[in-house]
Amino acid sequence: MSNPFLRFSIIGLAQSGKTTLFNALTGTRLPTGPGAVAREPHPGITKVPDQRLEALAKVCRSRKIVPAEVEFLDFPGSLKGYTRDKGSGAGYLTDLAQVDALVFVVRAFSQDNVAHELGSVDPWRDLETIEFELAFADIMLMDRRLERIRDSAGKAKPQEREAMEKDRTLLSRLKEGLEKGTPLRAQEINEQEERLLRVYQLLTSKPVLAVLNIGEEGIDRAPDLELEARQRLGAGLEAVAVPCQTEMEMNELEPAEADEFRASLGLQSRPLQRLLQLCHTITNRFHFLTTGPDESRAWPLVRGATAQQAAGVIHTDLERGFIRAEVINWEDLVRCGSLVEARKRGLIRAEGKAYRVQDGDVLNVLFHV
Template sequence: SGKTTIFNALTSGKADTRSLAPHIGIAKIPEPRLKVLADMLHPKRVVPAEVSYIDIGASVKGLGGDRAIGGQILNQLSDADALIDVVRAFTDESIPHIEGSLDVERDIATANLELAFYDLGIIGRRLERIETSLKGTKATERQGLAQEQQLLTKLKADLEKEVPIRELKLTADQARTMANYQFLTAKPLLIVVNIGEEQIPQAASLEAELNSHYSRAKSGVITLCGELEMELTQLDSDAAEVAQHLKKGEVFRVTHRFNISGAEALLARRQT
């Protein structure tokens, strides 16, 4: 899908796109107002906000089933403030698609289902333990377990209807209880559609169409050409050279918009 390519574009990194090992990088958030404030206030240091990205280097396929991916990757997913689903839309016969064909909406749906299946597995195991605990606890201790059971049963029913936890309206107490589990569908989700250079003229219309289907509470879609963005970030600071690439579609700004979206996702996560 081009996850590592986009990771390199965002972080100005040079991670091996063939490696399945996790990569960690940091991107600074572009904020033009920061320079204005610095010129007015003359601080000793100007430190822009940053977003940390982790490229897990593995597919979420099988995440919710018996072929679940390794513990290290699960820990990284659980600890993340937000998730990015990179979906392939570019054509390259030298890189076979894992499913054998290109289908953006199918791949988005598959990833969403895998995240939901993972959360359902956690809920199912916890409900079994609660059921056992309720049989042996004192009446005074049952209230908390019963409330947790009620919440998890509700989450389970919604997930089975393909409604992610991030879209649910929960009370403050319910949100605190749920936070202990680090559910994947509770995290803000940014869907990144990785297009080819020839698709750049249609990028805005494709993004708008997909957002009409997938833009929800704490989730949305953004399109970018990962290969071109990576090439641009790895150029020397030759303004003329960069300008030549910008003529292909003025896509250099997309990584800036992406990093801003990443920051907004973190804020959405921390405000819950």
């Protein structure tokens, strides 16, 4: 296991607020609005705030706090444009697929001076359009693959032919489901099939977070909107309402000022923080922690991963030479006030390589290379 950070593609229809959200998340100042004519996806990094790190840094007198990071890619223009454009479309869709999950941005703010490719504001229709376009792109890709199998099956050796036949049956079945409107993420796919599919990077198999881009006037309706989105979107999808423009503008404020401003708008929490949490929920990720005088740090891990795999996120040497991990829950450690005290009270456990790491575990990996 290595430590590539989580990556997300931000996609949607034209002028839905993708770049505005990207700027809000990454502190970038890319131009927004109809004048912006980027063609390439733009990458940016967001640090994931984690209050546990501050508490640990205090206890262990860490010189540095290193939060986890996630990467967002801002895809310009309309998804619809690219699925229909055979020229630049293919490259765009391949780029878009190189991520862990997709963030759909749909317009839910009412402002007449923003031109929208579909006219009136209707986030549900826009979500359906995005799903439809992704399904369309997947079907095109499956068709191409099925065609290639058909063309080369005659020349193939018996063994290859068997593998091709497996591929063909699987793709045909999934395609049929897609054509009936069921994205791959909602279809039954077993582990072995999932492995076969991995090379295709099919878009509708990716987890999705829908961002309802509300204006300040929509803040009161946010909880209802989110609920409705979840009901409409079905299993496996998450939704969050974010006043993207306001959040982007708040990057110019001090954090305390921004919180005050949010409260004055009736926002109970930080929507971008919720967004980041949900990014981890949909990708099945959580963070384990390390701490010491150098740094207190958060590391991403997939749910169910073992202590040895967690060691590999820190460094491949730690995974290879893994002996055991000393583990303590972060709150227990903070309550003890020091590692020495925690050890005295017997709260630091020794765990083997198969131990399943929990959210909030503080790990110290003992290894030998």
